[in-house]
Amino acid sequence: MLKYILLRLLAMIPLLFVVLFIVFSLGHLAPGDPVEMMYVNVVLEQSTVTEEQKQEVRHRYGLDQPFFVQFGTYVQRLAQGDFGNSITQSRPVLPMILKVFPISAQLGLAALIMLVIAGIPLGILAALHQNRAGDYAIVGGSLFLRTVPVYVLAPLLLILLVLQFHIMDVPNGWHGLFTPNVVLPVFLLMLFPLAVVIRQMRASVLEVLSTDYVRTARAKGLRERQVVIGHIMRNALTPVVTEFGLIVTGLITGSVFLETIFGIPGYGQLYVNALRQRDYPLILGCTVLAAMLVMLSNLVVDVIYPMLDPRVKL
């Protein structure tokens, strides 16, 4: 097991290099330039900036170097743990990311827990009530919530809960995980992958339901709860856990809309602002983190497999 994990970790290095190269190339090929972005503000101020001043800024951040020199320098520094300085904020990238990442991680993990608590039982229920009203309600409801974009659903819920029913104030900012402000963002964050988990769990349970060992368990006279928890659920979880590998990454890094709507200073907002301002070091830093997260979460999923299914050997 340890050897497998070490090999997988080593394999991440070339993969990370490829991801870095692609993102670095795309960043340079994309239209727009951070120095010109600064300049746009100056125009609005009726000031002028000389070409020398712009060159000085480019030189300060190495933007006047050839592409491969810039990339090589970046990789070299990254290997030493230096993610570079943000062009727009003139401060180190790593502390910026480390400050916002825990916020998104907490949100994402809270949503994941809610997803497990809601999605797996609902999937099982839907399967056990296949083609009946309960099944239709669960599957139809979750699909409906998935089809409504979060930037539509969130304002609607705000209008209803805040202005219509006066149940709450608009949650804004980050005040810690265990505060009422978190409830609505976490609920909304969970909704999008909920339908995937429910449908995957439902399909998986339906498949397990027709197996011999479930029939045997029932024939032995076990109570339905014991059959479901002890025999159906555990065996049906394997494909769902595979999905969780990708879902968890999406939950942590994909809350851009929610962070914008609720003013949460998370990873998504940082990434979008970096893209908007063509802040290459920050874009790369965020990308490295997201890539590592995807690779690590998949590794964790692979490590969990044998625990769920003893037939799987690493």
Next chain:
Amino acid sequence: MRDLSQRSVPRRAVSRRSLIKMFIAAGSGVSAAQLLAACSSVPAAPMQAPAVTTGPTKAPAPTSAVAPFQLAAPGVVVPPITMPAPSGAASDQTLSYAHQSKLLYLDPAQESGYGRFIISLVWLPPFLLDDKMNLTPGTCNAYEVSSDGLIYTLHVDPNAKWSDGSKFTARDIKSWIEYCSSPTNPSVYRTDARYVAGHGPVNKGDTRDMTGLVASDDLTLKITLTQKDPLFHYSVLANYRFGGPKADVAYADPNTWWSTNPVATGPFKIEKFDPDSLTYSFVPNPGYWRTPKPTLQRINLLTVTDPQTIVVMWQNNQIDAMFVSGSDAIDVEQKWPDSIIPMPNYGGNFFWSFNFTKEPTNDPLVRKALKHAVDVNTIAQTQYFGMRKPAKGPISPYAPGSRYDTLDQQNEFFKYDPDLAKQELSQSSYKSADNLPTLAITPNAPSGDKVRATEMVVEMWRKNLGITNIEGRPMATDYGAPIEYVKTINFLRISLGGLPDAATLVYSMAHSAGAIAAQFAGGYKNPAVDAAIEKAMGLNRSDPDYLKSAYQAEDLYLADYMYVPLYVDRYSYYAKPWVKNFKANWNNLMYTLDQTYLAAH
């Protein structure tokens, strides 16, 4: 200031209609559009032209009543404004102020917009502006100008001190101006003090000592200029950029000094400034040396980037005051006109600039035809519901000496005349619309109003001139890398704000060294325009020849048909009725915040 009534505002119930409207607004994906635009990966796509609304739109009258004013003559300082004493104040004096942008800096040397609401009340510049552009005391209480206009003598208020109790001196002003001009400062605004003798070597980093700044004693600073600048009192003395912390603090940590609670000179100081967690708060400076002391006990700055969220928070009374702009501001002003706290005299001019060098807009007759085929008034009325004035010349209607009300009667430039436009196109080197090369255009903004306005132009060109070969992209940067994209675009929407001074505004738009002409118009240069502007810029604003020269420059520029006007924006703060003594000046500063209080509600 508007008389805000004492009535309490009940929470508004949402009607079914408004719910549907919000749903539609949400469905249109405003947030999504913003984010997509932010990523700037929107593929180029031809713009689809909508039907043009030609009928008049009934709307509230423009809220543009601005008190008449003149720019202050050099040397004149008036007493600070005194607001009514607090009456019926609420027990909790915490002001929640929201805006839509993440504030990264609170560095006067770098600040370009959103921090201005309070920055000058944390670090006082030598003088503060009131809402009529008068200079009022800041860290200095008076100044004189020599008869040749080259020497300014500033008198520091003897009571002025830092929040740590140390004495504020003339040397503090000198060293901060030097820092603002120095390359140590990461700001791109390092040339504001360019007329001060010795600026060049400091700007290059050769020395930190600016020879034109001499502190003869603790309370006197003599500033020597290399050339006369009739607006020096605005560009430097009352510029928020020139009120800052102790310069040593900034030299030691130019990138984040403001987030470490540095000492202040104004009525407020920073309690917390953390852009990573979006936590910003300001509290009274206990060592503030001037009366009155602030009544507000805390100002919390909320960052609410999503336009729908900020409106729901506003309706739910979670926000006491806010700043929104563009089409979001139009919505707010239509629904809550009593909440408007205008930033007087500020008129950002929105317009589309023609590229002077690219075919077919290098042909003056094509530019004329394109201009005369566009009904600017209908566009402004349709998009801004009468809440914003249609733009005209470079001189803003909010600047002294503006000819806004009569300019279109005097000048053919402002005609909407499809027949004339057709005639001009047929006389051009292209003869007809069929021979025109593709026009590359951009609204250069993701906001709906700018996009729709550009689409209306496209439709007017199609309808009036038969032009159909138009390529539109959402942002200028979608056309290519760096500033190179400007060479590709024929018709680029941009905006321009600035000091409400006729010559300064014409300079910025039309002078060959100004930002617009030099960068966005493809290097526009008309020596006659340049000469008239330069003459006006060098004259005292009370000189009878001053406005004559500014008008001459404006007329010459109009005759070159270099742009199509859109509208004049007017920025405002919005405040709830219980926020009292709340005013704003031209520089976006809530300059009476030291006297603002929250009434019980």
